[in-house]
Amino acid sequence: MSDRLVRLYPVAYRAAHGQEIVDVHREMTAELSRPARLRADADLAAHALRVRLGLDSASPAGRLFALAAPFALAAAAVTSGLHLTRWYAGLALSPAPARVQLAATDGAWILFLLLSLLVCVGAVVALTGRWGRGAGPAVCGLLGTAVQGISAAPSPDQGGIAPVAALLTAAVVLACPPDRRGDRRLSAAAGAVAAVGWFPVVVVNAGSYTGALGVSTDYGAWPLLVLAFAGVALALRAHSWGLREMSAMAVASPLLTANAYLAWGELLPVLGALLLLPAGAALTSSVQAVRRLRS
Numbered sequence: 001m002s003d004r005l006v007r008l009y010p011v012a013y014r015a016a017h018g019q020e021i022v023d024v025h026r027e028m029t030a031e032l033s034r035p036a037r038l039r040a041d042a043d044l045a046a047h048a049l050r051v052r053l054g055l056d057s058a059s060p061a062g063r064l065f066a067l068a069a070p071f072a073l074a075a076a077a078v079t080s081g082l083h084l085t086r087w088y089a090g091l092a093l094s095p096a097p098a099r100v101q102l103a104a105t106d107g108a109w110i111l112f113l114l115l116s117l118l119v120c121v122g123a124v125v126a127l128t129g130r131w132g133r134g135a136g137p138a139v140c141g142l143l144g145t146a147v148q149g150i151s152a153a154p155s156p157d158q159g160g161i162a163p164v165a166a167l168l169t170a171a172v173v174l175a176c177p178p179d180r181r182g183d184r185r186l187s188a189a190a191g192a193v194a195a196v197g198w199f200p201v202v203v204v205n206a207g208s209y210t211g212a213l214g215v216s217t218d219y220g221a222w223p224l225l226v227l228a229f230a231g232v233a234l235a236l237r238a239h240s241w242g243l244r245e246m247s248a249m250a251v252a253s254p255l256l257t258a259n260a261y262l263a264w265g266e267l268l269p270v271l272g273a274l275l276l277l278p279a280g281a282a283l284t285s286s287v288q289a290v291r292r293l294r295s
Helices: 002-006 011-029 034-053 060-093 098-104 107-127 131-150 161-175 184-210 221-237 243-252 254-264 267-274 276-294
Strands: none
Touching: 002 011, 002 034, 011 034, 060 107, 060 131, 060 161, 060 184, 060 221, 060 243, 060 254, 107 131, 107 184, 131 161, 161 243, 161 254, 184 221, 221 243, 221 254, 221 276, 243 276, 254 267
16 A cells, blocks of 8 residues: 555655655554555545645745744634634614624524634634634634525625635635644744733724714724734744745735735725735835845
């Protein structure tokens, strides 16, 4: 079996490492039960496909997705959290009893809220040190919202852009190489991005709902700004030029971009917000240039 699985690797990689892979795989699976051996074979096939697609941890694309995946989960948590808090605010402020409102809630809304809750809980679990237990449910929630948005059932976040963004975000999380998942430093930074990107918007909207402010200011710009700032901070800490970090933030941003587009209803303001990412790369490049001149 291992001989056939090794053929999934690219020719050059197989010529350099094929026999070593076969020997190690046989040794590791010699005393395993049949189900465990099948899981090991599946892991080997998955690694071969990752190498063929350039998504292993040694490739540039693999390293990019490893950096982007925690922040994609953070973006998913922010977006789903905003859906849930908007719904809860409407439920709490309505004069009708909560029991009556829940009984009258459309089934599609209930499903959407449950999927959003699954995304939030999964992202929190993944970013607090249990990646395997959290990323899977979060991805399932994202795929569920995408299917709901594409299907005939009405989705609360209207438009085709939201399902596409959910699919892209799920793909980013899944593309992260297995040996790069759950990095504590990146997960902590992504968790901070999720909290800072979500909480101020909820506070501002709470003021809008209660009449302290005249209009809602939730146009999706703040979470994108937080994400761009996180990329700049990571680049400065790593003494990088910022291109890789800001590219990772761009890869992680589809859900936040979709949220901003649905809030504004126009493309130009969203494009203006997305300019924060190349601006962040330019800023970090300038800082690194100044550092090198001084040294």
